[in-house]
Amino acid sequence: MQYPALGGEETQSRGHRKVGSANNINASSIHYHHLQQSTNDAGSWPLQDSHSTLNGHFTPIQNQREGKRKTLKVFWPTLAVVLPMTLFSAVTLGLVYGYRVNPRDERNDFLLPTNKSLLDDHYIYVNFSATRLVFITSWSSSFAPVLIGFLMVLWQAPLALQILEASQRRELGALATPYQLSLIINMATGSLSQLFAYLQYFFSHRKVKIPSVLTRTALVMSAAGLLSLAIFAADTAVHCTTKTVPYQRQIPDSEPSHTFGRGVSEECLKLDRSKNNGFPCPYYFSYDDQGSAGFRKSSAIAALRFNDTNADKITFYTDSTLPDEDLQILLPSEGSRPPQLDYSASTIGVGTKCTPMTNRCDMRINTAGTDAFFQFNCTDDFWGTLGGQGNPDLSWVTEDPDIPPFSIKDSSGSLQFGYYSDPSLTKPYNTYGIDGSMGFWYFDNSTYIRDKDLINPIPFAVAGTLSYGNSSAADALIQDGTFVRFQSGILYALNCTFATYDVTYTWANNSLQPSSTKYKRTPNGTVAEIFHGIANQVSPDYLQGALLASLQNTSAGFARTFADSHSTTAMTVIGSVLSPRRNIAQTRWEHILVARVQAASLWCLVAANMLFAGLGLGLAVRAYLASSSSAAVVEVGIKVSTAGVTAAAFAGKSKNKAIMEEGSKGRGGETVTREEDLFGETGKGERADNGVRRRVGAVRGRNGEYELVAFE
Numbered sequence: 001m002q003y004p005a006l007g008g009e010e011t012q013s014r015g016h017r018k019v020g021s022a023n024n025i026n027a028s029s030i031h032y033h034h035l036q037q038s039t040n041d042a043g044s045w046p047l048q049d050s051h052s053t054l055n056g057h058f059t060p061i062q063n064q065r066e067g068k069r070k071t072l073k074v075f076w077p078t079l080a081v082v083l084p085m086t087l088f089s090a091v092t093l094g095l096v097y098g099y100r101v102n103p104r105d106e107r108n109d110f111l112l113p114t115n116k117s118l119l120d121d122h123y124i125y126v127n128f129s130a131t132r133l134v135f136i137t138s139w140s141s142s143f144a145p146v147l148i149g150f151l152m153v154l155w156q157a158p159l160a161l162q163i164l165e166a167s168q169r170r171e172l173g174a175l176a177t178p179y180q181l182s183l184i185i186n187m188a189t190g191s192l193s194q195l196f197a198y199l200q201y202f203f204s205h206r207k208v209k210i211p212s213v214l215t216r217t218a219l220v221m222s223a224a225g226l227l228s229l230a231i232f233a234a235d236t237a238v239h240c241t242t243k244t245v246p247y248q249r250q251i252p253d254s255e256p257s258h259t260f261g262r263g264v265s266e267e268c269l270k271l272d273r274s275k276n277n278g279f280p281c282p283y284y285f286s287y288d289d290q291g292s293a294g295f296r297k298s299s300a301i302a303a304l305r306f307n308d309t310n311a312d313k314i315t316f317y318t319d320s321t322l323p324d325e326d327l328q329i330l331l332p333s334e335g336s337r338p339p340q341l342d343y344s345a346s347t348i349g350v351g352t353k354c355t356p357m358t359n360r361c362d363m364r365i366n367t368a369g370t371d372a373f374f375q376f377n378c379t380d381d382f383w384g385t386l387g388g389q390g391n392p393d394l395s396w397v398t399e400d401p402d403i404p405p406f407s408i409k410d411s412s413g414s415l416q417f418g419y420y421s422d423p424s425l426t427k428p429y430n431t432y433g434i435d436g437s438m439g440f441w442y443f444d445n446s447t448y449i450r451d452k453d454l455i456n457p458i459p460f461a462v463a464g465t466l467s468y469g470n471s472s473a474a475d476a477l478i479q480d481g482t483f484v485r486f487q488s489g490i491l492y493a494l495n496c497t498f499a500t501y502d503v504t505y506t507w508a509n510n511s512l513q514p515s516s517t518k519y520k521r522t523p524n525g526t527v528a529e530i531f532h533g534i535a536n537q538v539s540p541d542y543l544q545g546a547l548l549a550s551l552q553n554t555s556a557g558f559a560r561t562f563a564d565s566h567s568t569t570a571m572t573v574i575g576s577v578l579s580p581r582r583n584i585a586q587t588r589w590e591h592i593l594v595a596r597v598q599a600a601s602l603w604c605l606v607a608a609n610m611l612f613a614g615l616g617l618g619l620a621v622r623a624y625l626a627s628s629s630s631a632a633v634v635e636v637g638i639k640v641s642t643a644g645v646t647a648a649a650f651a652g653k654s655k656n657k658a659i660m661e662e663g664s665k666g667r668g669g670e671t672v673t674r675e676e677d678l679f680g681e682t683g684k685g686e687r688a689d690n691g692v693r694r695r696v697g698a699v700r701g702r703n704g705e706y707e708l709v710a711f712e
Contacts, residue, residue: 405428
């Protein structure tokens with residue numbers, strides 16, 4: 001067939017060839033073939049031409065090398081889109097979750113005050129510089145607009161396939177006008193400004209229908225632009241919500257080096273009570289020095305009693321599940337613990353529980369003579385007379401007729417107590433093997449209670465009198481009828497239980513953590529005996545405990561206060577013979593600054609990145625399928641580009657002949673698979689020489705307008 005005559009006129013002047021007006025490049029000036037329907041012969045469509053796409057089928061790819069080149073043409077733009085966006089997301093998530101610190105995981109049961117403020121599930125805390133982190137996340141928003149061009153490169157093959165199919169089926173309405181083609185080509189460069197040009201054209205008063213090839217190109221461009229905008233918005237949100245906050249990091253020590261635990265000393269564990277007249281280790285007894293006796297570590301007892309800051313500290317602990325209500329435990333001195341160290345350790349605890357039993361003691365007042373005496377009879381082995389002076393040295397034997405054997409009366413005569421082996425207070429707890437009729441210093445090696453038979457807990461009873469200068473205070477204590485009122489005070493009796501405990505505790509945030517404290521009674525009475533064995537030596541502390549308890553306004557409060565005071569007294573004695581134990585576990589804390597990242601904005605950024613990469617993969621699949629269908633798809637895709645238009649305008653042969661006289665062949669007859677094939681500037685021979693010699697410039701035409709021309 002014959003191509004329609006090309007409009008325009010070739011002029012040769014001064015070694016240059018006129019190609020067309022710079023402001024009005026028409027189809028003839030750029031050597032595009034016109035496919036026009038003949039008005040006289042409607043049956044002449046499709047035009048019979050050697051071009052394969054106009055013969056009803058597409059020319060398949062002929063050789064492996066050509067197929068590989070087409071595959072690479074899809075592969076590299078796909079890699080340029082998918083790899084950066086995926087890599088940015090992976091790096092961001094790797095940094096965030098690789099350096100993540102979780103305040104909830106730093107401790108099992110407690111948190112430092114600094115970390116308590118971080119308990120917000122909407123944020124992720126990262127031990128990484130916030131400035132560097134947001135700089136890395138900004139890579140996505142910086143690259144996304146650049147990568148739009150690669151997305152549009154992938155769109156060239158599906159676009160070319162649509163043009164070829166519409167041309168074959170003579171769907172002129174599906175083909176673009178020259179101006180619409182210019183919009184397609186400009187959008188294919190990835191320029192967002194051309195998308196606005198399309199929108200202006202879309203909403204203008206046009207006379208031409210917009211073809212699907214233009215609409216789909218605009219949709220692809222819009223999707224790419226919107227995803228790029230979404231990435232920018234998410235990145236901005238990450239920048240705005242990410243901030244630096246203080247944090248305290250946990251550094252566990254695999255081998256605890258500190259010894260803040262407490263346990264019975266080796267000296268006490270090895271002590272043979274049978275060689276110490278039955279006394280426990282805090283008390284010594286010497287047969288060689290006419291029965292001399294005394295405390296081994298009286299200074300340690302005094303330091304604990306008066307809360308010396310350089311000594312260990314008795315700490316009060318309460319728990320509703322405790323059988324003895326309150327617990328006194330021994331902890332190291334405050335100055336010995338580093339402030340940035342948390343640890344778990346074991347120690348010894350003492351608990352005492354008391355309940356009023358005045359109503360079962362048959363309290364009586366004897367006012368005969370000048371002094372008042374008070375008699376009580378609680379059980380067959382706990383009875384006595386209060387008000388007269390006591391005799392602690394004789395109170396363990398029967399020489400004092402006012403108290404039963406093994407009971408103890410304070411020297412003032414206002415308080416009496418005794419320890420028993422049964423809750424009913426009928427069997428005195430005689431651990432020494434002393435015969436009451438033989439005297440206090442008599443020790444029977446055959447009858448003293450061995451360590452394995454010592455009991456824990458130990459029941460004991462207390463009875464006493466308290467005088468009140470303020471009668472209203474005494475009246476308050478007798479409201480529930482558990483204490484007996486006399487003219488200037490009250491009579492009271494308490495049934496108590498004293499026990500020792502093995503305690504495991506956690507020290508964190510410079511305080512004892514109740515939720516982490518575990519306790520159980522010591523397996524036998526060896527620890528309890530440390531105090532019980534010398535209880536008669538600390539009877540003034542019992543009276544002091546009663547005076548403290550008198551400040552309460554209920555009998556229950558009185559009993560609990562006295563019990564706590566008894567536990568403290570017992571711990572001062574027991575604590576004097578405890579020695580350090582290595583910590584069970586310990587953790588050091590250091591103050592650091594972490595980045596607080598809002599989880600929502602972070603995942604929005606990652607999602608936008610992945611959608612952008614997904615769009616690239618989707619276009620890559622379409623591009624590969626379209627390119628594989630025909631070699632013509634690749635060639636037309638190249639022609640429908642800025643390079644294709646430039647080649648059509650300035651790289652054609654002389655005499656205004658069409659560039660593609662051989663259909664799908666390039667300037668030298670080769671198949672066009674690269675943009676370079678259109679220009680003849682690569683390769684060898686005459687074609688390469690012609691391409692190199694030709695230059696594009698601007699000259700004034702005969703009509704006064706400047707025109708772009710090719711100089712040779």
